Amino acid sequence: MIILMLETRRGSEDGFIVRYFEAGRHYDIADSLARYFIQKRWATEPSSEPASLTS
Numbered sequence: 001m002i003i004l005m006l007e008t009r010r011g012s013e014d015g016f017i018v019r020y021f022e023a024g025r026h027y028d029i030a031d032s033l034a035r036y037f038i039q040k041r042w043a044t045e046p047s048s049e050p051a052s053l054t055s
Contacts, residue, residue, distance in 0.1 A: 001034035003027055003043040011037065 008023045013030040021027055021037070026046060037043035 001029065001031045002046060003029065003034045003037060004046045005037070005043045007042045009037065009042050 004026050005021045005023050009021055010018050011021055011029075011033050012018045013033050021029075021043075027034075034043065038045065
């Protein structure tokens with residue numbers, strides 16, 4: 001699952017290797033960890049809507 005981190009946090013996809021997930025970056029990570037980050041409001045699913053252009 002692809003997520004956008006809202007806060008920098010540590011996490012482990014496999015229970016062994018811990019890594020940092022930096023705020024403002026997108027990550028493709030295991031669904032269980034992605035759902036946990038989203039539940040804690042540390043991450044969100046990126047918007048699939050195209051950005052609107054303003055002049």
